[in-house]
Amino acid sequence: MALPLTLSVLPAKADLLSDIQSQGELKCAVYSDVPPFSAPDPKTRQLVGMDVDLCNALAKQMGVKLQLMPTSIEARIAVIATGRADVLIANLAYTKTRGKQIQFSDPYYVAKEMLLVKKPNADKMLADFKNKRISATKGTTSEQSIVLKGGKPLTFQDAASAFLALEQNKAVGFVTNTMTGIKMINQAKKEGIDLAMIKEPMALEPIGIGMKRDEPALLAKVNDSLKAMDDDGTIDKIWATWIGPNTEYKMVREERVQPLASLKFEALE
Template sequence: MQVKKIYAGIGIALGAVAWMAPACADQLADIKGRGELTCGVFSNVQPFSYPNAQTRQLEGMDVDLCAAVAKHIGVKAKLEPLAVEARIPQLKLGRVDIVVANLAYTKARATQIDFSDSYYSTNEVLVVKKADANKKLSDFAGQKISAADGSTSAQSIPLSIKGGQAVTFHDTSSAFLALEQNKVKGFVTNRMTATEIVKQVAGTDGAVAIASEPMLVEPIAVGLRKNEPAMLEAVNKALGAMEQSGEMSSIFDKWLGPKTPYGLTRTDKVTPIDQLKFTPLS
C-alpha cells in the first residue's frame, strides 16, 4: 500500500511538472516552432503603422521593422493592430510576441517589460493653434494640454510645462480634436505625427503649428516580455545586423527621411539604452 502511495505521489509530481512546462517554455523556440512572430503595431498612426488607402493593408516604418526582425529570426511576421494604451498590457498577456509601435523607454515600463537596444530617438512636441506658434513652453503653464492615453506624450506634459494639466484621450485623433475644439490649449505627440497633422490642416481655419521650443528626447525601442533572454538577444542581434547592413537607415529614410514630408536625418545608431545620455520619464 505504501509503495502505491509513493508511485501515486511521483505521478502527481510528474503531472505538475508537465503542466508547468509550457509556461516555462522558451519564447524564441516557440516562435521558431510555429514559424511566426506576432508584432504589436499601431492600428492607425502615420507614418509608423496605418492602413493603405487602396489596399487597407497596414504599412509604415514599424511594419517594415517587424518584417525585417522576423526575417532575421527566420520566421514570418504577423501584425496585430493595437491602441496606444494597449501596447504594454497585450505584451504582458502574451497576445503579441513583441511590440514595435514607436515605443519610448520609461522607468515604469521597464519594470513591466524589457526593451531592446534603441534604434532611434524622437522628440515630444507641443502642437498649438497657429496664433500661439511663437510662444514658449512657459507660456502654457497651468493650461490643459491633450495627449493620447497611455503615451509618453501625456507623461511629458507636467515635466515640460509647469503646472500643465494632462487631458488624455483614447487615441491621437481624439486628442488633436480637443485642440481643434478649443477644449485644450495644446496637444502633445511625437514630432513625426505632429508634422503630418500640421500638413493635413494647413490652409484651413483649423491650421496649427509646432511650438518652437521642443519637449523631451526619448529613445525608441522594441518592447519584449520580461525574463526571455534568448528572445531579447535575438531581437538585439537582428537590430545590430540591420544597422551594420544599412537596412535600418533605409527603413528610416523611407518613412521619415529627407525625401519624406518629415524631412528628418537619422543621426542615431542602434545602441543599448543604458549607454544613452537622456533623462528617462518615470
C-alpha cells in the same frame, strides 16, 4: 541500505526564442490602423507601414517567417504580457510603467515630445512657458511632459481638441510628438494660421521593440538583429520610405541603435 533518491522535478524554464525557432515563425504585433506605422493599404487591404516593414526585416534577420498580429493602442502591452504575440513593434516608447510590464529592446530611434506655439512665440525657451496653460491629449506622455517642465496641463480627450485650444488661444502651447506636430503645423498653415515648434524637446522617448519579461535569449537575439539592421542600412531605408525627409513627416533619423542605459533622458511614468 540505500536511501531512496528523491528527484526534484522542476518545470522547464520557458525559452520563447527556442519556441520561435522551432516553429519557424515570429508573431509580431503591430497597430491595426495607425498610419504611417501600420494600417490597411486602401487597395490591397494588407497592413503596410514602417512597423510592418520592421517586423518583416526582423523576421528575416532571425531566419523565420512572419505572422503579423494586428492590435490596438489600448491592447498593445497586454498582447505581449499575455504571450499572444512574441514581439511588439508599434512605435513603442519606453516608460517606467511599461518597463515593469514588459522588456524593451535597445531603442532604434528617440521620439521627442515637442511644444507647438503661435509663430510670435517661436524663439522662446521652454522655461518661458513655466506655469502657463499648455494643452495635450489626456492620459498621454505629452501630458506628463507638461508637468515635467512645470507647465499647467489643459487636457482633452483627443488631439484635435487639444490642438484647437492652441488655435483659439485657450492655451499658449500644444504638446505632441514631432511627427504629429509637423503635420499639424502644415495643416494650420493651409488655414492661414502660422505655428512653430520650440526647438528644445519637452521630453525624450526611446522607441524600442517590446517583449515578454524574463526572456533574456529573445532579448539578446532581437538586439543583435536590430544592430545588424542598423549597420546594413535596413532601418535607414525603412525610415526614409515612411517618415523620412522626402515624406510629409520630413523626419531626420539622428540616433543609432544603442543600449537604453547609454541614453541621457528622464523617463516618463
